[in-house]
Structures are given as C-alpha cells and as structure tokens.
Amino acid sequence: MTARIIDGVALAEKIKEEVSVRTAKLIQQGIKPGLAVILVGADPASQVYVRNKAAACQKAGLHSIVEQYGEGLSEADLLARIDALNNDPAIHGILVQMPLPKHINAHRVIEAIAARKDVDGFHVSNAGLLMTGAPLFIPCTPYGVMKMLESEQVVIRGAVAVVVGASNTVGKPMALLLQAAGATVTICNSKTRDLGWHTRHADIVVIATGRPSMITGDMIKSGAVVIDVGINRGADGKLCGDADFQSVQQVAGALSPVPGGVGPMTIAMLLVNTIEAAERTLAK
Numbered sequence: 001m002t003a004r005i006i007d008g009v010a011l012a013e014k015i016k017e018e019v020s021v022r023t024a025k026l027i028q029q030g031i032k033p034g035l036a037v038i039l040v041g042a043d044p045a046s047q048v049y050v051r052n053k054a055a056a057c058q059k060a061g062l063h064s065i066v067e068q069y070g071e072g073l074s075e076a077d078l079l080a081r082i083d084a085l086n087n088d089p090a091i092h093g094i095l096v097q098m099p100l101p102k103h104i105n106a107h108r109v110i111e112a113i114a115a116r117k118d119v120d121g122f123h124v125s126n127a128g129l130l131m132t133g134a135p136l137f138i139p140c141t142p143y144g145v146m147k148m149l150e151s152e153q154v155v156i157r158g159a160v161a162v163v164v165g166a167s168n169t170v171g172k173p174m175a176l177l178l179q180a181a182g183a184t185v186t187i188c189n190s191k192t193r194d195l196g197w198h199t200r201h202a203d204i205v206v207i208a209t210g211r212p213s214m215i216t217g218d219m220i221k222s223g224a225v226v227i228d229v230g231i232n233r234g235a236d237g238k239l240c241g242d243a244d245f246q247s248v249q250q251v252a253g254a255l256s257p258v259p260g261g262v263g264p265m266t267i268a269m270l271l272v273n274t275i276e277a278a279e280r281t282l283a284k
C-alpha cells in the first residue's frame with residue numbers, strides 16, 4: 001500500500017478563504033479583526049513562523065501587528081505589554097510565541113493573556129473549558145489535525161487512536177479532541193515501553209515528540225492514518241517530521257507530510273480563532 005498524502009497546504013488555503021469571507025463581513029459591520037503576535041528573542045525558526053502568521057493575516061484581510069523584543073526583555077515589561085493589548089479594542093487575539101527565554105515564566109505570561117483573546121487556547125481557563133467539553137478556543141495545532149481528519153473523512157467514533165507526546169500545546173488537547181469525537185485514546189511518550197505495540201493497534205496515530213524518525217513503518221497498522229506534528233531541521237537544513245516518511249508511507253492509508261502538512265493548518269486555525277474572537281465582540 002502507498003499512503004495518500006494529506007495536503008495541508010491546500011486545506012489551509014481553503015480554510016483561509018473562508019476566513020477572508022468572514023473577515024469581509026466583519027469589516028462591513030465596522031470591525032477589523034486584529035491579531036497581535038509577540039516575539040521575544042531572535043530564534044530564526046520563530047522569526048519564520050511569526051512572519052508566516054503575519055503574512056497569512058494580511059492576505060485574509062486581518063489587521064496584524066508583530067511586536068519583536070530583544071532576548072533581554074524583562075518579564076514585567078512583557079506582562080505590561082500583554083496588559084496593554086488585553087485592553088486594546090483593535091486587538092482580538094494575542095499570541096506570545098513560545099519558547100520564551102529562560103528568565104521569563106511562560107506559565108505566568110500565558111495566564112496574563114485575557115482568556116477571550118487567547119487564540120492559542122493555552123490559558124488554564126481555556127484548557128479547562130476544552131476538558132469539560134465547552135471550548136472557547138481550541139489550540140491551533142490539534143484543531144488543524146481534526147480538520148485534516150475530517151477532510152479525509154476518517155471515522156473517529158469507535159476508532160483506536162494513539163497520540164505520541166503529551167505536551168499542553170499539542171498532545172493533551174489532541175487526546176481530548178479525539179476522545180470527544182468518540183475515539184479510544186492512548187497517550188504515549190518518547191519513553192513508552194514498546195511504543196510500537198501501542199501504535200500498531202491504532203487506526204489513527206498522531207506524533208508530536210520532536211524526535212526525527214521516531215515512528216517507522218513497522219510500528220504502523222496497515223491502512224492507519226498517520227498525522228505528523230513534528231518539525232525538525234536536519235543537518236542538511238531541510239525540515240522533517242517525527243515519522244520516517246519513506247517506511248510509514250508504505251504501510252499507512254494516509255500520511256501528513258512535513259513540510260506541507262500540519263504546519264500550514266496551524267496558521268489557518270490561528271486565523272479561524274482570531275476571527276471567532278472578533279465575531280464574539282459583535283454578538284454582545
């Protein structure tokens with residue numbers, strides 16, 4: 001078998017077109033949806049993502065600002081900026097690019113963002129709302145993965161799903177979303193004993209460990225759907241995921257590539273969350 005390659009770029013384009021339509025409607029009603037992205041430090045990969053986010057906003061007609069600060073920015077100064085953006089009516093979504101420098105407490109920073117503007121869905125109150133089945137913002141990456149599964153018409157109800165990686169940003173919300181959709185979910189991690197035993201039983205495997213070639217074809221059930229959330233930069237400078245593409249492709253029924261899979265979907269869902277935040281201000 002050769003896996004279908006799930007085209008995240010094409011699906012993201014479709015979603016961003018829908019965002020453009022909703023943006024135009026909002027603008028007619030006097031609201032220009034606005035996203036603020038804060039970047040602290042000069043990590044080159046972060047700069048690329050932030051630039052991609054800003055470009056996607058511009059293209060969809062959203063107002064976007066990028067605030068870039070040096071590595072030495074104090075936590076107090078960052079919290080003061082967040083406070084200002086919380087109170088800025090032109091800004092509906094706030095994203096603080098992770099990771100932050102060591103001297104800044106990321107948890108405190110996330111909690112400082114107003115939950116109604118937390119388009120990443122990282123705030124504890126948004127995590128709690130997702131866990132209890134009444135989400136306000138679904139974290140962009142797992143939200144994008146659900147859209148990819150939907151577009152592939154993957155049956156989630158009754159399926160066995162394995163999520164490899166248990167981060168607050170991807171693995172944990174991913175598991176909750178799959179579970180809410182009716183899957184039986186196992187959360188594994190890079191230390192799981194006999195990881196292949198778990199993944200070989202899965203109809204759906206989502207990998208988010210940050211370790212290249214962590215999952216190989218022999219660990220995948222024939223016909224399973226494999227979603228690769230990893231982004232690793234090889235010594236050759238090329239991006240690769242956490243799955244060994246060559247071997248998984250020969251066994252899986254569908255596989256998301258890196259690049260061109262989950263990454264573009266993450267950005268599309270960020271725009272969806274921002275537009276939803278803006279639409280909510282109208283409803284009141």
Ligand SMILES: Nc1nc(=O)c2c([nH]1)NC[C@@H]1CN(c3ccc(C(=O)N[C@@H](CCC(=O)O)C(=O)O)cc3)C=[N+]21
Nearest residue numbers: 048049095096097098099120259260261263264266267
């Ligand atoms: N508060 C916060 N929210 C985030 O959503 C967040 C974050 N911090 N920190 C970093 C990660 C990573 N992330 C990506 C988004 C898009 C691509 C993406 O578009 N990737 C392209 C390739 C881009 C390239 O060429 O480097 C692709 O996979 O095809 C990748 C990674 C969002 N993150």
